[in-house]
């Protein structure tokens with residue numbers, strides 16, 4: 001039987017994705033919104049898959065071929081991230097630097113936030129190693145969806161940001177003005193609904209973007225904005241100095257074992 005299918009009680013081949021979706025939706029329908037608590041069972045059931053809770057009683061399911069794993073363990077980390085989301089929903093802003101070695105699970109934690117941000121607007125960007133020499137490239141990636149708000153900014157800030165993004169000619173803009181412009185831009189967007197900014201691979205942000213984002217993150221107050229910066233260790237995090245940190249260490253046993261076992265191909269149909 002092909003991977004991704006299994007037999008039901010009558011011997012018919014059914015999609016494991018459907019099985020998983022039914023399972024998760026039954027948990028949600030039963031009022032158990034914290035479906036991640038059921039990791040172990042889901043892993044035993046299907047190997048691995050990722051879920052995004054899209055609203056009460058609904059879950060979107062992606063198989064690993066779509067790019068994500070179900071988060072195993074990480075109770076302390078997800079608890080802290082849940083609190084950040086709750087704070088954003090009640091009007092408090094926070095910025096956190098998520099630090100850890102390559103492969104330890106930083107992106108997986110950002111994925112978790114994405115999957116638990118119902119009611120929030122989420123914007124995701126990532127540092128790109130080949131763009132490190134391009135000033136404001138990373139900032140552009142983060143702000144591009146909001147450029148229609150540019151016209152509401154005070155003149156000097158609007159001009160500075162527009163120049164940074166090549167929307168108007170001019171000398172390299174004052175980074176202080178660019179920082180204020182981004183702060184106001186994000187605050188305005190967050191007026192409609194809480195705004196969650198997920199910046200992955202912060203170690204590869206161009207310097208201008210890192211400076212501006214660090215400046216903005218340190219000035220967040222009551223705008224309903226959450227900024228998370230995933231940064232590989234070891235690395236220079238000086239542009240994000242003064243921000244709270246979430247250090248991601250290796251998974252504990254038996255969570256590490258669960259992830260390892262789930263990564264063995266063929267397990268689903270065994």
Ligand SMILES: Nc1ncnc2c1ncn2[C@@H]1O[C@H](COP(=O)(O)OP(=O)(O)O)[C@@H](O)[C@H]1O
Pocket residue numbers: 068069070071072073074100101102103104105106107108109251259
């Ligand atoms: N807690 C976890 N549960 C399940 N899979 C995980 C967990 N943490 C990491 N992974 C998986 O391990 C791999 C590496 O994690 P990733 O988040 O990409 O690391 P990083 O971003 O720190 O380099 C990914 O395939 C990810 O889905």
Ligand SMILES: [Mg+2]
Pocket residue numbers: 106107108200201230
């Ligand atoms: Mg990563």
